[in-house]
Amino acid sequence: MNRTRTQLRAVLACSGWIALAVTLLPGGALLRWIPVLLFVTFGPGLALLHPQPGVPRPGARLELFALAAPLSWSLATLAATALFLVRGFSATVFLISLAAFCTVAALLPGLPLPAALRGAGDEPDEPVDAVGAGAAGAGSGTGGEP
Amino acid sequence: MAQHEMSAPGGAHRTLTRERSQRLPVSPARLLTWLPLPVGAALWAWSLPRIVFRDMDDFGLLDRFPIAFYASLAVLTVGFIASLRRAGTAPWWPLTYSLGMLFALKAPTALLYDTVRYAWASKHDAVIARLLTEGTVHPHHALNGGMSAYDQWPGFFSLNAALIRAFGVHGAAVYTNWAPVIYGALMLPILVVIYRTFTDDWRLVWTAVWIFQLANWVGQDYLSPQGFAYVLFLAVFAVVLRHFVRPGTAGRLRDRDALDPAAAPVPPATTWRQRALGVVLLAPLIAAINSAHQLTPVMLCVTLFAFCLTRRYRNIGLFVVAVVIMGVWDLTMGRPLFVDTMKTLSGQLGDLLSNAKPGIGGAPTGEGAELVGMVNIIMVVALGVLAVAAVLLRRRLARSALPLLLAAIAPAPLLAVNNYGGEMVFRVYLFGLPGAAFFAAAALVPSAAYAGTARRIAQRAMVVALPAGALVLLAGFLPSYYGKESMQYAPPQEVAFVKRAYDRAPTGALVMAATGSFPDAYYHYNHYDHWFFTEQDAAANRKLLKDPGDYLAGGIPDGCPAFIILTPTQRDAVQGEGYLPTGGYDRLVAELKQSPHFKIVENTRHGLLLEHLPLPTKPEPLPPDVEP
Numbered sequence: 001m002n003r004t005r006t007q008l009r010a011v012l013a014c015s016g017w018i019a020l021a022v023t024l025l026p027g028g029a030l031l032r033w034i035p036v037l038l039f040v041t042f043g044p045g046l047a048l049l050h051p052q053p054g055v056p057r058p059g060a061r062l063e064l065f066a067l068a069a070p071l072s073w074s075l076a077t078l079a080a081t082a083l084f085l086v087r088g089f090s091a092t093v094f095l096i097s098l099a100a101f102c103t104v105a106a107l108l109p110g111l112p113l114p115a116a117l118r119g120a121g122d123e124p125d126e127p128v129d130a131v132g133a134g135a136a137g138a139g140s141g142t143g144g145e146p
Numbered sequence: 147m148a149q150h151e152m153s154a155p156g157g158a159h160r161t162l163t164r165e166r167s168q169r170l171p172v173s174p175a176r177l178l179t180w181l182p183l184p185v186g187a188a189l190w191a192w193s194l195p196r197i198v199f200r201d202m203d204d205f206g207l208l209d210r211f212p213i214a215f216y217a218s219l220a221v222l223t224v225g226f227i228a229s230l231r232r233a234g235t236a237p238w239w240p241l242t243y244s245l246g247m248l249f250a251l252k253a254p255t256a257l258l259y260d261t262v263r264y265a266w267a268s269k270h271d272a273v274i275a276r277l278l279t280e281g282t283v284h285p286h287h288a289l290n291g292g293m294s295a296y297d298q299w300p301g302f303f304s305l306n307a308a309l310i311r312a313f314g315v316h317g318a319a320v321y322t323n324w325a326p327v328i329y330g331a332l333m334l335p336i337l338v339v340i341y342r343t344f345t346d347d348w349r350l351v352w353t354a355v356w357i358f359q360l361a362n363w364v365g366q367d368y369l370s371p372q373g374f375a376y377v378l379f380l381a382v383f384a385v386v387l388r389h390f391v392r393p394g395t396a397g398r399l400r401d402r403d404a405l406d407p408a409a410a411p412v413p414p415a416t417t418w419r420q421r422a423l424g425v426v427l428l429a430p431l432i433a434a435i436n437s438a439h440q441l442t443p444v445m446l447c448v449t450l451f452a453f454c455l456t457r458r459y460r461n462i463g464l465f466v467v468a469v470v471i472m473g474v475w476d477l478t479m480g481r482p483l484f485v486d487t488m489k490t491l492s493g494q495l496g497d498l499l500s501n502a503k504p505g506i507g508g509a510p511t512g513e514g515a516e517l518v519g520m521v522n523i524i525m526v527v528a529l530g531v532l533a534v535a536a537v538l539l540r541r542r543l544a545r546s547a548l549p550l551l552l553a554a555i556a557p558a559p560l561l562a563v564n565n566y567g568g569e570m571v572f573r574v575y576l577f578g579l580p581g582a583a584f585f586a587a588a589a590l591v592p593s594a595a596y597a598g599t600a601r602r603i604a605q606r607a608m609v610v611a612l613p614a615g616a617l618v619l620l621a622g623f624l625p626s627y628y629g630k631e632s633m634q635y636a637p638p639q640e641v642a643f644v645k646r647a648y649d650r651a652p653t654g655a656l657v658m659a660a661t662g663s664f665p666d667a668y669y670h671y672n673h674y675d676h677w678f679f680t681e682q683d684a685a686a687n688r689k690l691l692k693d694p695g696d697y698l699a700g701g702i703p704d705g706c707p708a709f710i711i712l713t714p715t716q717r718d719a720v721q722g723e724g725y726l727p728t729g730g731y732d733r734l735v736a737e738l739k740q741s742p743h744f745k746i747v748e749n750t751r752h753g754l755l756l757e758h759l760p761l762p763t764k765p766e767p768l769p770p771d772v773e774p
Contacts, residue, residue: 081304
């Protein structure tokens with residue numbers, strides 16, 4: 001588990017630099033735009049959210065996947081907008097800023113989504129909630145078997 | 147199964163089990179789960195090259211889709227419904243069908259069209275092109291036609307400009323038509339997270355996702371700031387619902403006996419510190435929404451306010467942060483438009499009927515446009531009736547999913563504030579849709595946890611109601627989304643004509659057109675002034691039709707070179723939006739061709755270019771020996 005996690009961190013840390021490297025390929029080439037698109041859409045978000053300490057709650061993986069793209073797009077949007085506002089935009093600077101962010105974020109512990117980890121939701125002031133939290137944590141939803 | 151075999155004591159039992167296992171993949175229920183996928187895909191693939199999109203008429207793509215295309219959608223719907231039987235244990239089947247339906251519905255235009263679909267998408271391409279040319283934005287410079295708003299909310303365009311440069315392509319046109327598929331695919335897991343927060347019944351989750359896809363016919367999922375910001379809006383929505391439950395507020399909502407059998411207990415509560423961290427996580431999302439679009443932050447704030455009405459999600463701090471970020475952006479980058487909007491607000495405030503009116507023209511003309519208008523209303527009513535039925539019949543579910551219900555209603559008051567260029571009614575619908583789709587699904591998918599007679603009745607009702615509901619929504623989606631398609635597609639020759647026409651006009655010229663809904667209408671838009679002359683009220687258009695030549699010549703500033711571009715797409719748009727009465731556009735074109743104020747520069751079936759001839763207002767008398 002730890003080895004896989006370390007490998008994933010390494011991939012995320014390198015992803016931006018790979019995206020930057022492929023911009024040396026001819027414009028519009030598949031091997032250029034696909035890695036760039038994947039990096040800009042998922043890289044920064046996954047780097048921020050993925051390396052979670054502790055045991056993830058069921059459903060946390062789906063949530064991670066769901067939020068990685070919007071979060072990545074947001075960071076990319078803010079980076080690109082800031083660069084245009086200061087008249088400093090170039091694709092290289094844009095990708096370097098995201099790649100550096102990604103590398104740093106991948107090396108740090110992931111940003112813990114509050115309810116994403118088992119053990120979240122202990123509510124000493126309301127015992128019934130703790131029971132309920134357990135039920136929710138099990139994610140046992142009986143599914144929809146009719 | 148292998149374990150079972152090994153533990154079976156006798157050889158006969160083992161044989162029987164093997165036989166059964168061999169039979170299983172082709173049992174009717176299993177067959178109905180997987181077979182519709184290849185059948186639907188084959189029908190769809192067969193029909194794709196047979197979609198005759200180049201000569202669309204009054205009904206857009208509706209009468210251009212082959213029967214096999216409709217059959218493929220129906221087959222996918224059957225497969226989806228069958229896959230719900232095992233939604234809890236095999237979620238990849240409803241997931242595959244949902245993605246399949248998204249692709250089947252939205253990909254044909256991306257695969258077939260050889261130009262950018264939808265005039266507004268090409269407008270956004272023009273904004274990106276200008277940003278790349280100038281290397282910065284000028285938020286406080288006035289540009290004709292409200293185009294300065296794009297410099298005031300440049301986030302989405304900046305991202306696309308960055309992608310274009312990083313991809314090494316010339317413009318956004320190469321990927322523009324794929325935006326609906328990409329947005330749809332990214333929204334899907336977010337919707338699952340949202341719905342999963344309120345129900346443990348995976349059938350309900352997937353049905354809500356399915357209904358959302360079919361009810362999302364308002365066409366805002368093209369390459370646009372609002373389509374982009376909507377994905378981010380849903381992400382904020384999901385994070386708040388999952389991670390912003392305040393401690394000690396769940397009460398009986400975690401007590402199984404008090405919940406609807408399908409309801410999920412309230413998510414675990416979070417501490418103040420955890421929620422503060424959540425705000426830090428959401429801040430870039432909220433900031434990006436604000437950098438990209440004017441209306442989405444308002445919708446976000448009203449939704450967060452609606453959440454605050456429940457004890458569970460009373461996160462005043464998050465609401466304040468969202469309002470502050472919006473205020474800072476509106477008062478700095480977006481100040482010119484913000485101030486203008488505030489000035490006009492008093493005229494529209496409280497004028498509910500006018501603000502709720504779709505579009506800015508009159509009633510759409512033509513059978514196709516009338517059909518679309520009627521189907522739109524039926525779709526809204528059908529969704530509303532289903533959602534209200536679920537709220538009334540499943541009150542326990544409505545209580546536990548109250549935040550979704552409030553979020554569905556929250557955007558409605560904005561109808562009393564502003565008409566947003568005739569778009570407000572569609573945007574209110576769009577932002578209320580995540581909640582409405584959930585409750586509509588709850589009306590079609592009764593709980594699986596009933597017992598005895600109630601369970602039988604529920605199952606029978608679902609057998610009839612769910613397929614019927616899904617097919618009705620599918621039947622409504624197609625006219626609503628593709629019924630006006632003739633104004634969304636322009637052949638490459640028309641696009642080339644428009645660019646040629648603009649290139650003929652000198653910088654600073656006034657370029658006129660019947661409407662701005664034609665491809666590349668905003669090509670090099672900062673070089674020209676624009677006048678889209680039928681985009682006005684009906685009385686002014688009646689005046690225009692009396693003598694188009696005089697009317698238009700009278701509006702041209704002295705000494706300003708002026709051109710009129712008229713294309714087939716404009717004819718469809720003028721009719722579809724109801725700017726002119728039936729036959730009005732053809733009459734207008736005929737009269738302009740005869741007008742002494744204009745000369746014909748180019749006239750092909752892909753477009754008519756007229757140049758203004760400055761005539762003296764009072765013709766000088768001719769000498770008697772000259773023939774007039």
